[in-house]
């Protein structure tokens with residue numbers, strides 16, 4: 001039967017299905033355009049509709065897509081520019097498909113931190129992970145399942161995150177990773193011993209930190225040992241922004257797409273061969289959560305490659321920048337060397353060579369200038385953000401209405417670069433600001449305004465591992481080596497910086513530093529090593 005009739009008292013509507021289909025078919029272009037225009041108008045109206053209790057809406061110069069273009073071009077620095085111009089503690093940006101609320105003061109950030117249910121991280125993290133990981137339909141369903149709502153703790157994202165935090169909290173599980181990382185750093189630094197090495201600094205740290213982190217986490221069968229997997233991962237990491245927005249990665253972003261495919265293949269094989277059973281507790285629990293929800297080895301491998309973004313994409317640029325800031329300032333370099341030499345113990349080998357041993361525990365507890373140097377590096381070079389999704393309409397600080405569905409960005413560099421919190425020397429690189437007496441006016445003003453690892457319930461789970469690796473890596477590098485830039489007549493010229501993706505927390509340099517790294521004058525024959533196992 002091809003037609004049906006809908007009869008009401010004075011009204012009869014007769015539809016002939018065949019005719020209806022023919023008519024629609026003939027006019028499908030017009031029908032499609034009408035639907036697209038109506039949807040766009042609907043979005044426009046939604047996006048620009050403003051309730052007076054909502055934060056102020058900052059309209060872009062190019063309607064609707066202006067902010068999206070700038071976020072793609074400048075990452076979270078776009079939010080800093082607007083924050084500086086409008087001076088508002090919170091504002092809204094219209095973008096295609098919705099609105100982004102940007103929070104810019106420590107006080108409001110602390111209110112966001114207090115509402116992890118209504119303003120949550122997992123729903124938005126799941127979308128990004130899903131988009132980057134190219135999962136099967138079933139894998140995608142697992143990642144996107146129950147990221148919010150009353151039973152959210154049964155969903156993959158929230159459940160796995162609880163265990164990630166547990167395995168990376170101070171204790172034996174974390175120590176197993178940091179110990180392996182430290183021994184790997186010792187080996188890498190030993191390769192520089194006794195000769196001058198010409199290197200690209202970022203590239204060198206990518207390999208050294210990349211191998212040490214992944215050996216620590218994935219164990220003896222670490223897929224990164226295959227250069228194809230390692231190179232594939234970095235090609236993926238370099239192309240995240242494009243991969244996030246492209247509808248067809250193989251066409252518009254072939255390098256990133258084939259790179260991640262190589263990395264995926266290595267990790268899929270690792271899980272097929274149960275390599276994770278010899279790895280850290282971190283990889284074991286990540287495998288367990290995905291496998292017990294039915295994910296295939298390939299999907300688990302893909303999820304792991306995306307996790308490595310979190311593991312490496314910020315530690316590597318941070319150590320790059322810290323090295324740059326230290327060597328360009330001879331006084332800072334001398335002070336750091338003095339501080340570290342006080343905690344290093346000297347031993348002589350049978351062949352007469354000298355070994356200086358630095359305990360990780362002392363780097364953490366007894367090298368305040370070194371920690372302050374990493375912190376000041378963060379303050380200058382944090383580009384990134386913490387993202388949130390408003391899961392239920394809520395009012396922030398009893399003042400700002402946030403509608404369900406709003407995306408929220410917390411760009412930490414806005415507060416890191418505000419003179420209101422850091423004083424008139426805000427633009428100077430001065431680690432000593434972090435050594436100020438906590439009761440001083442200076443320290444009080446900066447309280448709450450330093451969030452390199454984000455905050456609240458989603459505070460970076462890897463911060464202890466990252467700090468241990470960066471303190472160890474920087475200490476060994478500066479104690480053992482002198483460095484001279486090959487170009488610019490040996491001067492340390494700022495290499496330029498950009499937030500490479502909206503998902504990264506730390507700037508990448510615009511150009512790598514090409515350096516001659518030679519044995520430290522006066523200590524040419526000496527070795528510097530970490531001892532991660534001493535308890536005190």
Ligand code: HEM
Pocket residue numbers: 121161164168310311312314315318384385386387452453454455456457458459460461462463465466505506
């Ligand atoms: C310099 C190094 C690092 C920086 C600057 C950094 C920064 C961040 C930031 C800003 C966040 C978001 C926090 C928020 O939304 O409030 C985050 C989350 C996270 N980071 Fe890191 N991170 C670093 C290293 C690491 C490492 C080495 C790991 C793993 C070993 C890691 C694992 C994570 C995880 C799992 C989360 C999500 C936490 C959650 O949602 O509960 N990070 N990180």
